[in-house]
Amino acid sequence: MFQRFTHSARQVVVLAQAEARSLRHNHIGTEHLLLGLLGETEGLAARILNELGVDRDDVHQGVVDYAGAGPVNQPDAVALDAIGIDLDAVRRRVEEAFGPNALERTRAARARTEKHRGVRARRHRRSCGEGHIAFTPRAKKTLELSLREALALGHGYVGTEHILLGVLREGQGLAALLLSRSGIDFDLARRRIVEEIGPDSNAG
């Protein structure tokens, strides 16, 4: 699948995976591909998206709004403060009874055990930056479409611009939703990209 991808296009996929991981999501969707496209600033897609007024931080916020972020892995003292729980006080009491870092040790031991157990293990590996995150069917479709777009334009490679064309063509995923929320006219965007690369050009 990725043989024909340019360096930048591969970067987009790598970044998409990193975005999914940092959001603690257990899939790579079209929204992560879009964040990857925006993050790979060397790529033509990022430039075109910027010119069309798509802002990376807005898209990121949109992803959080629509899809949320994955499970929290450790208690947040500030968040607990908000409901009147003093995490430091809890920790002090626990340590008086069970020794230094008892809470952290428990959590670490749980993480070690979960490494070897089903769903929680996978979730843990993901949250720790290990393991494989699968593409959603839509993201897979988007990547297939990007290859098809490249071939249709007579290009022997898949660049970031083709992935963007794939996102626009797929048209149904969260990426497309966020793009249309940014006020993008898909036909205009497609024309803009094709103008930029033309048949047989050598963009990234």
Added chain:
Amino acid sequence: MSQTNKLATAASSRDPSVGLRAVASLRVLVEDLQELQIDNARSQGWSWQQIASVLGVSKQAVHKKYAGRRLLGRRR
């Protein structure tokens, strides 16, 4: 702003993201404490049945989740 004032302000916040973040953190904290206490109970010779009845859950639920893990016990 003093620490107390800051807390009072946060506690009275109606911003869902403040409250929900607190709940998510609390859930993790509960998980940590539960595991710590169960491990302690086991190392003091409590049965799964005893632990489950104090926690108010079924014996199977506790056993399924925690059996086979020896946390603090391991370092002794």
